[in-house]
Amino acid sequence: QVQLVESGGGLVQPGGSLRLSCAHSGYIFSIAVMGWYRQAPGKQRELVATITGRGRTHYADSMEGRFAISRDNAKNTAYLQMNSLKPEDTAVYYCHQEGSDVWGQGTQVTVSS
Numbered sequence: 001q002v003q004l005v006e007s008g009g010g011l012v013q014p015g016g017s018l019r020l021s022c023a024h025s026g027y028i029f030s031i032a033v034m035g036w037y038r039q040a041p042g043k044q045r046e047l048v049a050t051i052t053g054r055g056r057t058h059y060a061d062s063m064e065g066r067f068a069i070s071r072d073n074a075k076n077t078a079y080l081q082m083n084s085l086k087p088e089d090t091a092v093y094y095c096h097q098e099g100s101d102v103w104g105q106g107t108q109v110t111v112s113s
Contacts, residue, residue: 002026009107022095033098038091
């Protein structure tokens with residue numbers, strides 16, 4: 001059973017940056033499409049971005065520009081670089097293996113002064 005473990009969340013001031021990591025335990029990581037999602041309090045979970053095994057990326061309309069998804073297949077890890085963070089980016093961020101029911105446990109990102 002594949003497991004996903006996120007890390008890198010925390011408290012950051014508006015305008016700051018964070019990089020989230022998602023460690024994948026399976027041997028198929030290099031061909032898996034990986035996604036980052038987020039869920040703010042009282043809101044539905046929403047897509048942030050996805051990345052194919054070869055590095056093709058897709059971003060939700062409101063996410064491109066400040067967020068960057070990447071991966072290192074040698075390390076079985078996907079990343080989400082978040083820049084110019086705003087209070088409205090506060091949410092639990094989840095890693096997901098697309099096309100499966102595999103989700104990480106989530107990592108809290110709080111943007112506040």
